[in-house]
Amino acid sequence: MDAIIKELTNDFVQLARIALTGRQQDIQLLIHRASKKFKTLNPELAESLIALIKESPTRIAPLRKRAEPPLPVDLDSRLQLLRVEQGNLDSEPILSEDIKASLYQLLFERRNTQALFNHGLVPTKSVLFNGPPGVGKTMAAKWIAAKLNKPLLVLDLAAVMSSFLGRTGNNIRFVLDYAKNTDCILLLDELDAIAKRRDDSSEIGELKRLVTVLLQEIDDWPSTGILIAATNHPDLLDPAVWRRFEMVLKFNNPTIDQIEHQVSYLLKEHIVKVDEWSKILSFIFNGASFSEIERKINQLRKSVVVEGSSLEEKLEQLISSNDALSKEQKIELARILYDSGIVTQRRAQQLTGVARDTIRKNLKKV
Structure with missing residues (x-):
């Protein structure tokens, strides 16, 4: 026996x-x-x-060995359907505590697969990021890939959407089949472009069938890989898409503290009193996304180089030209400016248009 x-x-x-x-x-x-x-x-x-x-055979990451199959291409345009992003990030992404905890959980699972296997479990294999543009969704995907030392494959929607709709479904299959058999992280950016609600009467039948194809591929995703999808328009996604992802994370616009942290990182090598300016600019940029803030600061830095002015001058111009603030917000900004010690009450008045008496009264209230 x-x-x-x-x-x-x-x-x-x-x-x-x-x-x-x-x-x-x-x-x-x-x-x-x-x-x-x-x-x-x-x-x-x-x-x-x-x-x-x-101990199953290790799959080779793309572009690391010549024996690796070439990236899939569209049969009509011959454009590559994927782009490969490798290398370390310049800085850690600025994330909320709940998102950071979820991403670390993802990493811990990948580093302890044996313990999960021992209990009949598998690591999380699919994650959906949703939120407005520029709030760190793509950066978070790059961070995961960097931490796991794997290349990030990003679906190129422009190449995938063929003029022949029937081939678009094939392109999606080519991409997902390639990623399934490659040691990588796959990012489906702008998922709403290919996974729209199937009850949308404005979409033709072929596009609706694409959603079915995508759902089948997600269900078939191996636990050895990670599929990350991102969308700026969660309301456009087919309801069945949400159920396919094991982890769903909501990204929001940065908080005041997160903005202050980002501004400090972007300006620390270019300006004195960076802490004071970071606090001021976090008020100015409140409500903006990370990408909007970085773009604006880079524009200011370019102006300094081209015009030969100082960055402090450009930042003061940014403050004085801000017409979107309410009267109460301008009063608060004037108080923050004066409290920072960077400008006098007179200069705070000139930059914000708030009378010095009003600034003094609000200083007393505080």
């Missing part, structure tokens, strides 16, 4: 090894479930299956 069990154990492990040399995603869940079931009945078999999954 013991000999039979041992033989069956060897046969099952060999069968699993053969299956895993093909489409891993088709068999992995079955192997995980079997290892959990046999953990008590046959611990040796369970341990062998877990070890097999852990």
